[in-house]
Amino acid sequence: MSVSGLSLTRLPVSISGFLQLASLLGLLLFLFKAAQLYLRRQWLLKAFQQFPSTPSHWLFGHKVGTNGKGNLELQQILSWVEKFPSAFPRWLWGSKAHVIIYDPDYMKVILGRSDPKASGTYRFLAPWIGYGLLLLNEQTWFQHRRMLTPAFHYDILKPYVGIVADSVRVMLDKWEKLIVKDSSVEIFQHISMMTLDSIMKCAFSYQGNVQLDRHSQSYIKAIGDLNNLFFDRVRNVFHQNDTIYGLSSDGRLFHRACQLAHEHTDQVIKERKAQLQNERELEKIRRKRHLDFLDILLFAKMENGSSLSDEDLRAEVDTFMFEGHDTTASAISWIFYALATHPEHQQKCREEVQSLLGDGASITWDHLDQMPYTTMCIKEALRIYPPVPVVVRDLKTPVTFPDGRSLPKGIIVTLSFYGLHHNSKVWPNPEVYDPLRFAPDSSRHSHSFLPFSGGARNCIGKQFAMNELKVAVALTLLRFELLPDPTRIPFPIPRLVLKSKNGIHLRLRKLH
Secondary structure, X not given: OOHHHHHHHHHHHHHHHHHXXXXXXXXXXXXXXXXXXXXXHHHXXXXXXXXXXXXXXXOOEOOOOEEOOEEOHHHHHHHHHHHOOOEEEEEEEOOEEEEEEOOHHHHHHHHOOOOOEOHHHHHHHHHHHOOOOOOOOHHXXXXXXXXXXXXXXXXXXXXXXXXXXXXXXXXXXXXXXXXXXXXXXXXXXXXXXXXXXXXXXHHOOOOOOHHHOHHHHHHHHHHHHHHHHHHHXXXXXXXXXXXXXXXXXXXXXXXXXXXXXXXXXXXXXXXXXXXXXXXXXXXHHHHXXXXXXXXXXXXOXXXXXXXXXXXXXXXHHHHHHHHXXXXXXXXXXXXXXXXXXXXXXXXXXXXXXXXXXXXXXXXXXXXXXXXXXXXXXXXXHXXXXXXXOEEEEEOOOOEEOOOXXXXXXXXXXXXXXXXXXXXXXXXXXXXXXXHHHHOOOXXXXXXXXXXXXXXXXXXXXXHHHHHHHHHHHHHHHHHEEEEEXXXXXXXXXEOOOEEEOOOOEEEEEEOO
16 A cells, blocks of 8 residues: 555545544543632622622523613612612622612722722723723822823813803704604703813813704714623623633624724814914913813823823823713713703792893803703703712621621722612612702711712712703703603613613703
């Protein structure tokens, strides 16, 4: 027999041996991974011993129901809040679980620590917003926070009131042209364009008109898509791996939406850099005691003397572009809905604003502290509809809570502000809209109301946000009566910010 014949007869044997070896290695890998997941689950079960919960499936975890309107996640959380004191261990799937907390004492403990953001959750945001203030941890986060804090000094915020007022008036002018008798308007999209307009003019020195710009509308849509895609990915066991997710239809949509968001922020940075080539513009910057947000980033020097890298610069711009408009858009939309469904409180706010501002031709920084009832109504709406429903922490050391229960290092803790604000042990009759909860002489736990989170990592722009909410409410109530649309009641759903599954539709009646 020839040498070539011998080679051909040996070839099937060698292929068969290779396949057998590969199968054996695959089986060993599978068994190793299964053992790893089993041990992880057993460790979690032991860690959760002090925290009772409803039964869950060993593989599929706690299933959340749906109805004709959508996911019932928030309703499910509220049922746990009522049944289990302070905290509840929720299983997402086999070896993936987190502890949801909704008690003010528990909140105070966790927010008083320096645990990092949970990387297993927030890393999915990195391709979109990079590692800016939202995702950074420890020393780098501290450096960036300290660098950016001057952008929110009251000397900087004061002139922003007039800029925000102008943006609100543009939106209200559009609404006057839109309204037809007894028809309703989906307000969230309009308010998103207005808050984007405000943040770009205030923090990024933008000189165009965002509310009339089609490119900005595509950015708003991309942000909406990214919100939904992030939420879906966190809860999908098959999409945890980056490679698998990138090949999926959701992964491709996420990539495209990131591109659109980055094109928008890159253009903002490019335009500001071009403006700063002008000597007159540079001279204005030199005379300023405090710089705007983007100018701080462009002129920043890190502790080693180097400028901020292009990657770090865009991460902070992407982060604040999103957080600076989407959270306030959510807040304003839900505040308007709350006032529309409670006309007696809406009218009291209107009378307060009319006595203070007259026709509203001018609103200034000094006016904002002179509308106590309106502020109470805003806060009560933020309690029922917190703009950011949850934040997630990864325990870097064990923790013991005031009631003696404890959790070990490595447990994921979800701080449910929505659950906290609807906890009947903290807020009696939590579903009732009652602005008197925030009357000046009322008392409450320091961590019972957290619309802007709390502790060292609270929202850096919370004062800017509150100012914007007050300006938007005041000027809108002077122009329109807000009425609900009974055929389209909003259905709250948790995303990075609190959204409505079916939008927020209101009827607008022009005041004469």
